[in-house]
Amino acid sequence: MSETATSTETGAKRPGDGEPLMEVRDLVKHFPLTHGIIFQRKVGAVQAVDGISFDVMRGETLGLVGESGCGKSTTARLLLRLMDPTSGSIRFEGQEIADLSGDRLKRLRQDMQMIFQDPYSSLNPRKTIGTIIGEPFAIQGMHTGEGERKRTVQELMDVVGLNPEHYNRYPHEFSGGQRQRIGVARALALKPKLIVADEPVSALDVSIQAQILNLLRELQRELGLTLVFIAHDLSVVRHMCDRVAVMYLGRIVEMASSEELYAHPRMPYTGALMSAVPVADPRLAAGKKRQVLAGDVPSPTNPPQACRFHTRCWKAQEICRQEDPPLEVKEGGNVAACHFPLTDAEVAERVPTFRAQRQQG
């Protein structure tokens, strides 16, 4: 499964940077469920991430999408080694990092940083933003001179569009959008190669959201950052990402370049997600057949056998309950795990972007 998922067919479309920064193979994270207090018996496991493989190319933005509980945030934390994987391999610039610890892990953190969802709870209210943005330097023992650190932090504040004179202010003096800029500045401080952004704009108003998205794109262009971008808003993901991986119950079920994924999703789950997005355009919305998925995501403690989506899939047949479909290249170049991928006609009925792109072409 890992071979097909990472074949060059889904590789980055950008010229000159076909080399992976991060390679993830068969990554698994199970959270044990235990019973009893002293002699804890393991009674099961939440299979948050269950064998995923993908590459993150240098300089690209990889999107992770899926419903809540699909394992996308766990994946983000595993990539940054904020959690220990149950099994599997993560290679960063060719070096295995899944089992790093202590000093070597700390050094690695210089190269990978995170932007969090909630700009209110991710900033310490008792520290000035100068201290918050300078904290990575303190931890890594860089720019130790007081004047030098202040100057570096103020440069960072300028880069993300904060007024450097606000160095000594506290987080509560800033609006949500500005706080998120503080989070971005902190993530940029150590000049990382990889930034994982977990729902960085979901808590913001639309007009502010656009400011942060533009900032991230601008920084990526200027600094050559590699981004892993997690969001549930599919139009934001399309706007930001070069490639997108769709997750369902701890697995990657489809992966393709943004253009291909939104033009012709192959996995019925991806199709349903796209069909469900309300389109801010009455012309496109009219005549769309909204594909409504029945019920909720099954529990990751006891996921369905074989294809995990079969319980909610309108195309499911006997084989879907018997055999786990491999992740393989389907028509149009998408990599999908499905026995009965969507045809163009089925996509056209349900997904407004398909029709929009046809009209353009």
Next chain:
Amino acid sequence: MALLEIDNLRVHFDTDDGVVKAVDGISYSVDRGQTLGIVGESGSGKSVSSLTVMGLSRARNARISGSIKFDGKELLTASDDELRTIRGDDIAMIFQDPLSSLHPFYKVGTQIVEAIRTHRDVSKQQAYDRAVEMLGLVGIPEPRKRAESYPHEFSGGMRQRAMIAMALANDPKLLIADEPTTALDVTVQAQILELIERLQSEFDTAVVVITHDLGVVAEMADEIAVMYAGRIVEQADTDTIFAGPEHPYTWGLLSSIPKLDAPRDEELVPIAGRPPSLINLPGGCSFHPRCPYVKPAHMKVDPALEPLPDNARHKVACLLDSQTRRRLWRELREGTAPVEARADVMKDTPPEEAIEALAETEGRPAGTSVEEQPS
């Protein structure tokens, strides 16, 4: 006569910091079977206006004036007892956060039974049957069994559906949905929207949906009111709002969201700055500090919401003349950045006034510099 008619509603709160003008003179009406969408950013007063319809903003420090007529009856002067009989019966509300709106201590079925028995003279058993029927109607599997569950045993989508079941249990004439799907995944959101639409067509309910998600109103609403700083700044039917909006704030909202059919490398055009404080509103047009097309006069004159000469159902509160607005919107859609467009508007302004105007707009809150540089 419309089912709900709101006329010049003002809701001001006296606080230690000054008077918060949460809602500052709004008027709208909703008919049976119709859906009105109210959009705006946080702090634009969209929730307070609907809470006032429910009589839920009657705090000691609140000053409410204007008129809210429901089915011909004035609600602002109604007593608390009178309101209590209407609330949850003829007018129902779905709140944003289903976890904090359900009582954690009581079973879901019991809570719906309470909502029914408050307004209907029925036996416990009849009310319980009705509760189970409603849970089934909103698509909760095994409703008789799930009525015995506590809210924490429900997923987010199920809780929201239980809230809807409770809201609709008494066949309300008007349903107010305040961000009904914001906390939910897109797939569940689609289920809930579909459900509200289906129930609306079955019972001919009037719906007011309050949201910041333009996608949701595009799919649900017949008419849209765009709120900014406690006022309605533009109001029209849904197609007009998306095809020919005439207020710069509406343009800003529309260009801030990535479009599924736009080329991927297209830059978003955010609205500069942030919403004003409702205590200390900017003089003149309250949008002027963020408006790329501001002229000096706009800082002194407060525009009224007026119907367009050629379309009385399309109302806009903007001091630019309609012809200029239409030209600007055309240019915006063709991809002219607002900075260039601003230079264009400023052309007709005498130079000394233009400098003054620019100086004023430069005094925006920090953190807006990046967005203003054309890329």
